[in-house]
Amino acid sequence: MLDSKIPSGPLQDKWTNHKFNLKLVNPANKRKYTVLVVGTGLAGASAAASLSEMGYNVEVFCFQDSPRRAHSIAAQGGINAAKNYPNDGDSIKRLFYDTIKGGDFRSREANVYRLAEVSNNIIDQCVAQGVPFAREYSGYLENRSFGGAQVSRTFYARGQTGQQLLLGAYSALMKEVSRGSVKMHPRTEMLDLVVIDGVAKGIIVRDLVTGKLTSYAGDAVVLATGGYGNVFYLSTNAKGSNVTAIWRAHKKGAFLANPCYTQIHPTCIPIHGDYQSKLTLMSESLRNDGRVWVPKDKNDKRKPSEISEQERDYFLERKYPSFGNLVPRDIASRNAKEQCDAGKGVGLTGQAVYLDFADAIKRLGKSVIQERYSNLFDMYKKITDDNPYETPMMIYPAVHYTMGGLWVDYNLMSNLPGLFVIGEANFSDHGANRLGASALMQGLADGYFVLPYTIGDYLAKSAPVAKNMMEHSAFQEAWRHADEKIKYMLSIKGKRTVDDFHRELGKLLWDKCGMARNESGLKEALRRIPAIRDEFWQNVTIRGSEGELNQTLERAGRVADFLEFGELLVTDALHRRESCGGHFREEFQTPEGEALRDDENFTYVSAWEYTGVGKAPNLHKEELKFEEVHLSQRSYK
């Protein structure tokens, strides 16, 4: 059993007491320590800025040309906090409870409570930075609702919340860059973690413009490298999002937790062709005003305007009257799939349901809807050429977020001392299903308010890294290994493109380990993935060379990792013989078709240890103890 290092004492006091008990690094000593932060999304940028302001030396890495282009910029709908401005009954305890329940009782109580507790500080911090959250006429910050909650607690900046929050964190980061205490390395990709005597001591990176490989030593390494949803090829994630940093850390000994917990978002623009490379999210905020429906009759090909009210099935409102269209994402997604599988899907492929704003426009007027969602409506129109002010949007679920990630304890440190993991890259707070508007909250909580405390406790107990550390053979070996891998990939000169392999893997994962999984499908995927991987290493083609900007080479490295990681994802899904949140095993469902958990046998985090490519990984468990909430069958009816 893994020790999550959850402090003792009452839930409400754990974090406060823990902060008091953590060791401190004295201000004069802080500048003797160097922290390597990989990633500049909300988690990485907020952490790097905070650590630098505290006095540490910080080196920051990202593969984009600017930290501002991290995938966090794409976040649309909003960020949760328990401010209770609308006075509708919200509280820290309610945000905590909704998040635990939303995650289908597969997350740690202590972490989730802390997240709810610091959520309010995040809003204050961001307002102080000038983040232009939407305001009411009175001047108060406005809130809207997201799935899985009956209160309005989501702060937003139109449909561009991630962008505005990232500009705030980026400004804080760049202030530190100009002060000289953060060194920024854009267009630089981490290729390996250096571990010495079981402790994380540095990284190997590749300059993506020149191809040069360089080593960096540090007193702690922080991975803030985002999610791995792109293992499915088609997802709402930025094309560059990948698993490489955490996978390579995993190969160096870091445990990977709950890799099969994938979030499928219900409201995305449906797939329209075999050679599409990306899917587009339509924010969950749209479900505040949009109503989801399908025709009651199968194969009804009439235009939506020709289908009368009596002939429509508002299936979420019918099945879940308390939460209606605002049920959590896993439930909304499965229900959309169920309708389409039953032949009631709409559009050319039959793989879509309607999201209809006609009632809201009638009730509130077009200008109000425009004010709330205009950029999302414009985006939808540009992509589909349909005008959602006049005809319902067509939507279908798509891969969106990964709840799994590197295992971390309460201090956000992995099982490898010195390796911290924050934001979407860790597994920590969302259990088997993340509620909307909670990822931004978690990334910023980790970066601004948790890591800056906990990392000090670790550093206070370790002497600053020696000047000649990079002469250690572990650095040279890791460098050589990264170099050889690149040279080998370039030497294959096969016939199939990197994307072709990625597409094949992604389709297999989506078909066998997507919205619904079953034992025979998962076993089939486990048979086929090694074959795809073997062919990749014999038949991939990568043009160009290593000493130049070579995006095919970059992608090849990431796809090679997806081909190993995909097998672990499926292994985890096969092992978990229950349904929970985003992990729906068809064999385990209630008579009404809802996820059926097995609390007796699976109330634990699965943390996998790497044993070699294609070899069965070792399973470590972290038992989840529920002292505050009562485990129950989730109900949103």
Ligand SMILES: Cc1cc2nc3c(=O)[nH]c(=O)nc-3n(C[C@H](O)[C@H](O)[C@H](O)COP(=O)(O)OP(=O)(O)OC[C@H]3O[C@@H](n4cnc5c(N)ncnc54)[C@H](O)[C@@H]3O)c2cc1C
């Ligand atoms: C379309 C969309 C809309 C969303 N909307 C919302 C929303 O409204 N509310 C909400 O709460 N959540 C939302 N989410 C989820 C949320 O945006 C993400 O979970 C969150 O932004 C992740 O932040 P992060 O800092 O962990 O990682 P990211 O923002 O993904 O940043 C990762 C960073 O790591 C770097 N990196 C990765 N690998 C390497 C490597 N090997 N070497 C060097 N650098 C590396 C990248 O360059 C980047 O800087 C949305 C997600 C999507 C896809």
